Amino acid sequence: xxxxxxxxxxxxxxxxxxxxxxxxxxxxxxxxxxxxxxxxxxxxxxxxxxxxxxxxxxxxxxxxxxxxxxxxxxxxxxxxxxxxxxxxxxxxxxxxxxxxxxxxxxxxxxxxxxxxxxxxxxxxxxxxxxxxxxxxxxxxxxxxxxxxxxxxxxxxxxxxxxxxxxxxxxxxxxxxxxxxxxxxxxxxxxxxxxxxxxxxxxxxxxxxxxxxxxxxxxxxxxxxxxxxxxxx
Amino acid sequence: xxxxxxxxxxxxxxxxxxxxxxxxxxxxxxxxxxxxxxxxxxxxxxxxxxxxxxxxxxxxxxxxxxxxxxxxxxxxxxxxxxxxxxxxxxxxxxxxxxxxxxxxxxxxxxxxxxxxxxxxxxxxxxxxxxxxxxxxxxxxxxxxxxxxxxxxxxxxxxxxxxxxxxxxxxxxxxxxxxxxxxxxxxxxxxxxxxxxxxxxxxxxxxxxxxxxxxxxxxxxxxxxxxxxxxxxxxxxxxxxxxxxxxxxxxxxxxxxxxxxxx
Numbered sequence: 334x335x336x337x338x339x340x341x342x343x344x345x346x347x348x349x350x351x352x353x354x355x356x357x358x359x360x361x362x363x364x365x366x367x368x369x370x371x372x373x374x375x376x377x378x379x380x381x382x383x384x385x386x387x388x389x390x391x392x393x394x395x396x397x398x399x400x401x402x403x404x405x406x407x408x409x410x411x412x413x414x415x416x417x418x419x420x421x422x423x424x425x426x427x428x429x430x431x432x433x434x435x436x437x438x439x440x441x442x443x444x445x446x447x448x449x450x451x452x453x454x455x456x457x458x459x460x461x462x463x464x465x466x467x468x469x470x471x472x473x474x475x476x477x478x479x480x481x482x483x484x485x486x487x488x489x490x491x492x493x494x495x496x497x498x499x500x501x502x503x504x505x506x507x508x509x510x511x512x513x514x515x516x517x518x519x520x521x522x523x524x525x526x527x528x529x530x531x532x533x534x535x536x537x538x539x540x541x542x543x544x545x546x547x548x549x550x551x552x553x554x555x556x557x558x559x560x561x562x563x564x565x
Numbered sequence: 566x567x568x569x570x571x572x573x574x575x576x577x578x579x580x581x582x583x584x585x586x587x588x589x590x591x592x593x594x595x596x597x598x599x600x601x602x603x604x605x606x607x608x609x610x611x612x613x614x615x616x617x618x619x620x621x622x623x624x625x626x627x628x629x630x631x632x633x634x635x636x637x638x639x640x641x642x643x644x645x646x647x648x649x650x651x652x653x654x655x656x657x658x659x660x661x662x663x664x665x666x667x668x669x670x671x672x673x674x675x676x677x678x679x680x681x682x683x684x685x686x687x688x689x690x691x692x693x694x695x696x697x698x699x700x701x702x703x704x705x706x707x708x709x710x711x712x713x714x715x716x717x718x719x720x721x722x723x724x725x726x727x728x729x730x731x732x733x734x735x736x737x738x739x740x741x742x743x744x745x746x747x748x749x750x751x752x753x754x755x756x757x758x759x760x761x762x763x764x765x766x767x768x769x770x771x772x773x774x775x776x777x778x779x780x781x782x783x784x785x786x787x788x789x790x791x792x793x794x795x796x797x798x799x800x801x802x803x804x805x806x807x808x809x810x811x812x813x814x815x816x817x818x819x820x821x822x823x824x825x826x827x
Contacts, residue, residue, distance in 0.1 A: 420732075431734060512721075512733075513720060514721070515714075517718070519721060
């Protein structure tokens with residue numbers, strides 16, 4: 334009991350004085366997970382749209398692969414990225430081992446399938462009659478797809494947020510490829526694990542609080558988007 | 566017939582020990598032999614020394630095998646430990662990247678640290694109050710320097726992974742001999758300094774005092790203590806690593822006094 338009370342008091346004090354380690358971990362989490370999500374959206378929305386609306390062979394297989402990717406175990410992704418970026422690995426020349434770039438790559442692999450899969454479902458849920466209508470009005474295929482994406486923008490935002498939510502709470506891959514270096518690759522989740530193992534419960538509680546606030550913010554945006562979409 | 570020879574099943578010993586013991590591979594060997602010989606089962610929880618002693622204060626282990634004497638003596642003074650015995654030792658060495666950009670090779674640890682700081686060469690620290698971390702911080706203190714980022718990295722992971730960080734970042738690092746030689750083949754690192762006199766890394770076993778920590782099991786703790794001090798375990802420790810790495814990673818020290826080791 335004592336431990337929890339003193340830990341919470343310490344956490345409040347650290348948050349109040351904007352403790353540098355806490356802020357650095359929050360910044361590192363937001364930067365790496367934000368970049369990974371951004372890259373997932375840039376690549377995942379076009380791919381998801383193509384899979385959702387396309388009529389080509391193998392699209393069901395691609396969708397199944399994306400759905401599988403949503404369940405990739407983070408430590409397996411961490412292992413794969415680690416051996417690739419180690420100096421002895423195929424991308425060793427980049428010197429990405431224990432860097433944010435490696436963490437962004439690992440988190441991208443974790444987030445992108447979610448964005449692809451949910452985008453595909455989102456564009457499919459737009460009224461299929463719209464497509465015929467657009468084509469009959471003389472729209473090119475490319476223009477028609479763009480209109481579909483616009484129609485489905487809120488579900489796509491949800492897809493992006495789901496991707497972000499998955500990687501911001503992730504620890505296994507980020508620890509393996511980032512090495513938890515203080516002030517650099519030490520993010521909220523890896524810092525919580527380290528502070529807990531050191532017995533610094535105040536710092537761990539403070540970091541956990543920031544992480545929960547971030548996750549709440551993500552879900553608030555998603556919920557707002559979903560509610561706005563409801564026909565009035 | 567075999568069942569008749571096997572020792573009677575007894576229960577579980579909760580052992581708190583450190584990443585250097587696990588990462589060198591010794592822990593698995595000791596646990597397997599302990600279980601075979603005594604009939605007890607051992608459940609090891611592995612963290613840095615500071616964290617292991619924190620877990621012990623909460624009563625989540627029965628016995629600890631750790632390597633940071635100052636924290637251990639404080640633990641004994643506070644009454645948490647009933648008996649503390651020297652089990653084994655090795656020493657700390659400075660390792661670094663081939664090419665030695667800071668020209669640290671062959672110096673004393675303190676001179677080498679000054680050279681590293683002067684060259685702002687990358688240095689990896691555990692930064693987690695483990696035995697290795699405390700030994701490293703003490704060496705920095707002797708130089709009178711305060712190492713700082715960006716060249717001084719605090720890795721926040723165990724000993725073996727920290728060595729990988731040092732290898733990948735072409736950095737210097739203080740390591741225990743056991744973990745370094747146990748992993749040498751996977752690392753692009755060389756021995757830079759072998760301090761003389763040796764910078765000893767002493768491992769003590771401490772049985773928890775049930776008067777202070779009622780959740781600890783005294784019988785279980787004693788079984789582990791007696792095992793690691795036994796001639797069988799001491800022989801295992803002294804031989805460990807010779808077959809796979811060509812060198813012993815630890816030296817047996819049961820019954821010896823600290824001042825006799827140097």
